[in-house]
Amino acid sequence: MEIGEVRKALISWGKVNFRQFPWRLTRNPYYILIAEVLLHRTRALQVVPVYERFILRFPDVATLSRAGKEELYNLLHSLGLFWRIEALYHLARIVVRDFSGQIPVEKHLLLSLPGVSDYIAGAVRCFAWDLPEVLMDTNTVRITGRLFGLPVRDSSRRSRKFAELLASLMDRDRPRDFYFALLDLADKICVAKNQPACHQCPVLVWCAHAARNTFQR
DNA sequence: ATCCGGCTGC
């Protein structure tokens, strides 16, 4: 398959169907890190109002590092997953103390932060600095699996095979635009439940899953 | 491999 054509189709579709979430209109690594933590197993539309209040109250890491747990709880409790509150509380203090208030670029330093693992470390690097990262989340894994015709399981998120396939698929010159396109495609077309809207899909002709669907009718 | 949590669309 012409992988360059697939990338081009994805990115041009993504440009038209770009969802303007507030954390997508910035390259500030702190804002992006906060967004990724809040987006953890939480729908984007549910995060928007909480994120905006959070950023307004804590516009930078230094301000956040002076926050009490109680105020953080008041801002974030509606999102559940309360361990994230503890993580952000410590994260801000560590960044101020060890990294002079700058979100680190190096992956191993990002990974040392509480609440940050492979996905969030990669997402911050990708969306803040446009670095080519393999971002394995529910959506990118589902699209990868369908495109290459593999069954998508919960364990696929940690699958090396999936990581290699996504690495081969991703656009290393424009990773930021590529992943925005993938996430928007997963939301609008390549949906998890029901049948995906393959007839509207920009990469329909290269997709193994779509081929099976149309072949079966 | 399993759990987490409030919230929302279905």
Place this chain on the structure above:
DNA sequence: GCAGCAGGAT
């Protein structure tokens, strides 16, 4: 009502 959510911790 209930399944599932821009994963990470346990």
